[in-house]
Every structure is written in C-alpha cells, then in structure tokens.
Amino acid sequence: MIVLVSLICWGLALLCHGLLQPKIRRLLYIGSGRPVVPRVARLVLPLVALGMCARLEMPLSILVWVGTFSVGGLLAGGVLAVEVFRRGRPGRF
Amino acid sequence: MRDILRNRMGWLHAWVGFVGGLVLVVAFTGGTLALFDTEITRWMEPELAALPEAAMTGEALDHAGAQVWALREKGQNVFLNLPSARDPVLRILHYDGHAFVGPVLDPRDGTALNSRETRGGQLFFDLHQSLYRGPVWGNLVTEAAGIGLIVAVISGVIIHFRNLVPNLLLFRPFAAPGRAWLDAHLVAGVLLLPFIIMMAYTGAVIHAPRLFPMIGAGHAARPAGRPDAGMRVVGPYAPLAPMLAQAEDIFGRGRIGFVMFGTGTVSFYRADAADFAMTRDHADFSAGDGRLVGVERIGRGMPRLGGAMRGLHFIRWGTPALRWLYFVCSVVGSMMMAAGLGLFLMKHRRVHGGTFRLALAETLALAVTLGLPLASLGYLWGSRLLPPELVHRADRETGVFFLVWLVALLHAGMRCLGGAVRPAWREQACAIAVLGCGLPILDVVSRAETAFRLRADVYLAVDACALGFGLLALWGQRVIVRAR
Numbered sequence: 001m002i003v004l005v006s007l008i009c010w011g012l013a014l015l016c017h018g019l020l021q022p023k024i025r026r027l028l029y030i031g032s033g034r035p036v037v038p039r040v041a042r043l044v045l046p047l048v049a050l051g052m053c054a055r056l057e058m059p060l061s062i063l064v065w066v067g068t069f070s071v072g073g074l075l076a077g078g079v080l081a082v083e084v085f086r087r088g089r090p091g092r093f
Numbered sequence: 094m095r096d097i098l099r100n101r102m103g104w105l106h107a108w109v110g111f112v113g114g115l116v117l118v119v120a121f122t123g124g125t126l127a128l129f130d131t132e133i134t135r136w137m138e139p140e141l142a143a144l145p146e147a148a149m150t151g152e153a154l155d156h157a158g159a160q161v162w163a164l165r166e167k168g169q170n171v172f173l174n175l176p177s178a179r180d181p182v183l184r185i186l187h188y189d190g191h192a193f194v195g196p197v198l199d200p201r202d203g204t205a206l207n208s209r210e211t212r213g214g215q216l217f218f219d220l221h222q223s224l225y226r227g228p229v230w231g232n233l234v235t236e237a238a239g240i241g242l243i244v245a246v247i248s249g250v251i252i253h254f255r256n257l258v259p260n261l262l263l264f265r266p267f268a269a270p271g272r273a274w275l276d277a278h279l280v281a282g283v284l285l286l287p288f289i290i291m292m293a294y295t296g297a298v299i300h301a302p303r304l305f306p307m308i309g310a311g312h313a314a315r316p317a318g319r320p321d322a323g324m325r326v327v328g329p330y331a332p333l334a335p336m337l338a339q340a341e342d343i344f345g346r347g348r349i350g351f352v353m354f355g356t357g358t359v360s361f362y363r364a365d366a367a368d369f370a371m372t373r374d375h376a377d378f379s380a381g382d383g384r385l386v387g388v389e390r391i392g393r394g395m396p397r398l399g400g401a402m403r404g405l406h407f408i409r410w411g412t413p414a415l416r417w418l419y420f421v422c423s424v425v426g427s428m429m430m431a432a433g434l435g436l437f438l439m440k441h442r443r444v445h446g447g448t449f450r451l452a453l454a455e456t457l458a459l460a461v462t463l464g465l466p467l468a469s470l471g472y473l474w475g476s477r478l479l480p481p482e483l484v485h486r487a488d489r490e491t492g493v494f495f496l497v498w499l500v501a502l503l504h505a506g507m508r509c510l511g512g513a514v515r516p517a518w519r520e521q522a523c524a525i526a527v528l529g530c531g532l533p534i535l536d537v538v539s540r541a542e543t544a545f546r547l548r549a550d551v552y553l554a555v556d557a558c559a560l561g562f563g564l565l566a567l568w569g570q571r572v573i574v575r576a577r
Contacts, residue, residue, distance in 0.1 A: 059369055067419070068418065
C-alpha cells in the first residue's frame with residue numbers, strides 16, 4: 001500500500017512538473033500562465049511520498065521512494081504522451 | 094567552450110555507449126531476469142507445482158543431512174539449501190561451474206522429489222555477471238562494460254545537463270523516428286538515473302577485487318567433484334535439527350539460509366534475505382556431537398559496507414514489491430540502452446549506409462536487443478519440451494538457449510548484410526510475440542494437473558510476463574510496419 005501511495009504521489013508530482021514545462025504546455029495547447037496548484041503539488045507530493053516511505057524500515061524506505069520516482073515518472077511521461085496524441089497534434093512536433 | 098565539451102562528451106557517449114552497450118544490454122537483461130531467478134527455476138520445475146505448502150520438519154532436515162554426508166563421503170562438494178518463502182523445498186546443491194544445481198527434497202520428510210534437472214533462473218545470473226564465460230574473462234568483460242556504463246552516464250549527463258529538468262518528461266512517440274527514440278532514451282535515462290548509477294556503482298564495487306586481483310580473494314564457489322583437502326570424514330554424525338534450533342536462537346527464527354559441511358564441522362549460515370547487508374554470518378557446530386564451537390559475525394567497517402553493497406545490488410532481502418520495482422526499472426533500463434544502440438545506428442546509417450561495418454553493427458545490436466529475449470523465451474520453451482528424464486538435461490536446456498541465440502544472430506547477420514534491416518527487426522519481434530504469447534498455453538498444456546488452479550504464484554507471474562513481452566513485441570512489429 002505504501003508503495004502504491006508513493007507511486008501515485010510521485011506520478012502526480014511529476015505530472016504537475018511536466019504541465020509546468022513550456023514545451024509540453026505548447027504541445028497541449030495550454031496557455032503560458034504559471035498556475036499555483038501544480039507548482040505547490042510538485043513540491044509537496046514528493047514530501048508526502050517521503051513521509052509515507054519513512055514508515056518502512058531503512059534502507060527499504062529510501063529505495064522505495066527513489067524507485068517510485070522512476071516508475072511514477074515513466075507513468076506521468078506516458079500520460080502526457082497519450083494526452084498530446086489525444087489532442088490531435090502528433091504532426092506538430 | 095561549453096559546446097566543445099558537449100561535442101566531445103557526445104563522441105565519448107556514442108562510442109563507449111555503443112561498444113559497452115552491446116555487453117551491457119546482455120548484462121542488464123540477464124540481471125533483470127536474475128531478480129526472479131528462484132521463481133524462474135521453480136517455473137522450470139513443474140513437478141513441484143503439486144507439492145502442498147508445508148513447513149520443514151526436523152525429520153526432513155536430518156534425512157537431508159544424512160544424504161549430504163553420504164555424498165561428501167563420496168568426495169562431492171555439496172551443501173544444503175533450506176526452504177524459504179521464495180523456494181519452499183530443501184535442495185542439495187553443488188556448483189557446476191555456472192550454477193548451483195542438485196536434487197530437490199520434500200520439506201516434510203526429506204525424500205527426493207523427482208523434479209527435472211535444470212539450471213533454471215541461475216543461467217541469467219551467470220549471464221549477468223560473467224556472460225557465461227566464467228570468472229576470469231567473462232567477469233573482466235562485464236566489469237569493463239560496467240565502468241563503461243559509468244562513463245556513458247557521466248558523459249550523458251554533461252551532454253543533457255541544460256535540459257535535464259525541463260525535459261524530464263518530454264516524450265514524443267509520434268514524432269519522427271529519430272526524435273522519438275531520442276526522447277525515449279532521454280526520458281528513461283534521466284528518470285532511471287538514480288537506479289542506473291546505484292546498480293553500476295554497486296556492481297563495480299562488488300567486483301572490484303576481480304578488477305584489482307592483488308586485493309581479491311578469487312572465486313568462492315568450487316565445482317563439485319573437487320573436494321577440499323582433507324574433506325573426507327566418516328560418521329556417525331549428530332542430527333541437524335537441534336543444531337538448527339540453536340542457530341535460530343542466535344540469528345533469529347527462519348533466518349538460516351543454508352548449511353555447509355566441513356571437515357568435522359557443520360556451519361549454519363544466515364540467509365541472504367535476513368538482512369539488508371548481505372554477510373556470511375554463521376554458527377559452527379561439531380559434526381560428531383552437535384556442540385556449538387563458534388559463531389562468526391561480520392563486524393562493522395569495510396566487510397559490512399561490502400555486504401551492504403551486495404544487499405543493494407542483489408536485493409535478496411527485498412519485499413516482493415521492491416523486487417518488482419527493481420524489475421520494472423531494469424526492464425526500462427535495458428530498453429533505454431537498446432534505444433541508445435538504435436540511435437547510434439540511425440546516426441551512422443546516413444553516412445555509412447550499405448557498408449559491411451554498419452551491417453555488422455546492425456547485426457550485433459539486433460542480436461542483443463531482440464535475439465536475447467528470444468533466446469530467453471526459447472530457454473523456457475526448451476525447459477518444458479525436453480523430456481524430464483533426459484541425460485545431462487541441464488546442459489541440453491542451456492544448449493537450447495544458446496542455439497536460439499545463435500540462430501537469431503545468424504538471421505540478423507544474413508538479413509542485415511542483405512540490406513533488409515527493417516524486416517530483420519520485424520521478423521525477430523514476430524518470433525518473440527509467438528514464443529511469448531504461446532508460453533502460457535505451453536504452461537497449461539505441460540502442467541495440466543495443476544494449471545487450472547488459478548492463484549497468484551510463480552507460474553501465473555512468469556506466464557503473465559511472457560504474455561506481456563509477447564504483446565509488446567507484437568505492437569513493436571506493427572510500429573515497424575507502419576514506419577515504412
């Protein structure tokens with residue numbers, strides 16, 4: 001359960017990070033604003049994940065936290081890629 | 094100045110990455126499968142599927158001990174592996190030069206279970222650490238490639254440094270092929286950076302004594318049939334069960350992994366899964382009267398640090414969830430390296446297209462990228478198709494693996510030298526799809542009496558992974574067709 005929660009937190013945090021990047025925003029037709037919620041979420045959610053992982057024994061907690069960063073990032077990257085495709089802009093790379 | 098550095102690092106990354114990558118894809122793929130070596134071994138022993146879950150009894154341990162002593166009196170260098178959560182049977186093992194193999198015993202009474210002879214998942218462990226070429230040349234090549242990985246990672250970070258954070262998730266699979274492969278390589282490489290650095294570093298540290306033999310202790314495992322000097326001892330021997338109880342009092346219940354038999358002594362070693370630091374703590378008993386004669390624990394300092402490095406790398410102490418995390422990261426890491434090989438070839442096709450050198454590079458890249466997974470699936474198919482009672486069965490099974498890999502290499506060579514690079518990739522992807530998607534069917538057919546008891550066990554996990562990789566290959570070959 002802790003692994004799953006950490007994975008979700010990292011996935012959402014990195015998704016927010018991705019949504020704040022100018023290149024990805026252009027691909028998704030998102031304006032050039034700097035929304036507060038994603039900026040806060042990308043800072044807070046990794047700490048929530050760390051807090052959850054800290055309930056595990058050391059060094060398992062660190063490995064799970066770092067491992068879920070990698071897998072969460074891959075999932076977030078996949079979601080963004082699908083979203084770009086869904087918005088019908090595959091030819092505008 | 095910065096661009097000159099990036100250009101030079103680009104050259105270094107490309108060449109070290111390609112030459113080292115040919116070895117590293119093999120080592121990484123082997124390591125990925127070796128994460129579940131015990132589970133793969135169990136999948137390859139379908140006779141054990143019908144065995145009910147049962148705790149080891151004292152009678153079984155004593156019976157197994159008597160068999161080990163009998164074998165040692167014949168001069169065989171064997172030891173006893175105790176049941177664990179991952180492998181709930183007793184095993185009398187010896188090192189055959191590549192893997193620990195031997196008869197499987199029932200944990201209830203210590204009688205032999207007629208399981209087929211196999212190297213199981215340990216083939217992948219051997220492939221990972223020494224490319225199946227033994228502790229000298231094989232290790233040397235993988236260690237050199239491991240250092241190459243560290244060089245490639247550092248140079249890659251320097252090249253990509255400015256875009257490391259902004260482009261962390263920038264993946265455009267529907268862009269032009271070169272762009273899409275570069276994105277995949279970068280996204281996977283950056284997201285897996287902590288994992289890859291950790292594995293490369295711990296792997297290099299673990300094998301440092303072999304890189305610097307003046308401080309190394311050599312290869313610990315000895316093949317069976319080459320007994321230690323003065324190893325032959327004669328009974329009677331004390332029963333093992335009371336010794337195990339004492340050893341568990343020292344190291345904790347269920348924390349003993351295996352039992353070694355020496356000259357007049359029996360040593361109970363702590364399991365690798367017992368602690369994060371993988372040490373060889375053990376309690377020694379007199380073989381004649383079962384008296385405790387000593388306890389050896391690895392203290393703090395360098396030996397324990399070395400154990401921690403091994404623990405991080407081998408992850409035998411990890412929970413199933415952590416092992417799956419490692420597995421996913423390793424699979425993606427292998428794909429990232431394979432994507433790097435593909436990028437190198439795409440870049441050089443423009444200048445060197447049609448030359449023998451490029452065709453050779455294409456052949457080798459294809460043989461390690463798709464040929465190795467194909468051979469691994471062929472190995473699993475061979476395990477179920479070869480007759481269980483075949484003489485030298487483990488060698489034949491391994492032979493199937495290398496034969497399939499050789500056929501994949503020859504196929505890649507013929508097609509790439511003939512200029513049909515894209516069809517070559519597509520055909521091997523199709524072969525993976527057929528073997529991967531067909532493996533669950535083979536499992537059900539060849540394990541008919543237990544196959545329909547659907548539960549989350551090693552059979553379901555291996556079948557699901559094979560099916561997943563088969564479907565991925567099927568999708569991959571469709572992408573190759575569409576990209577014409």
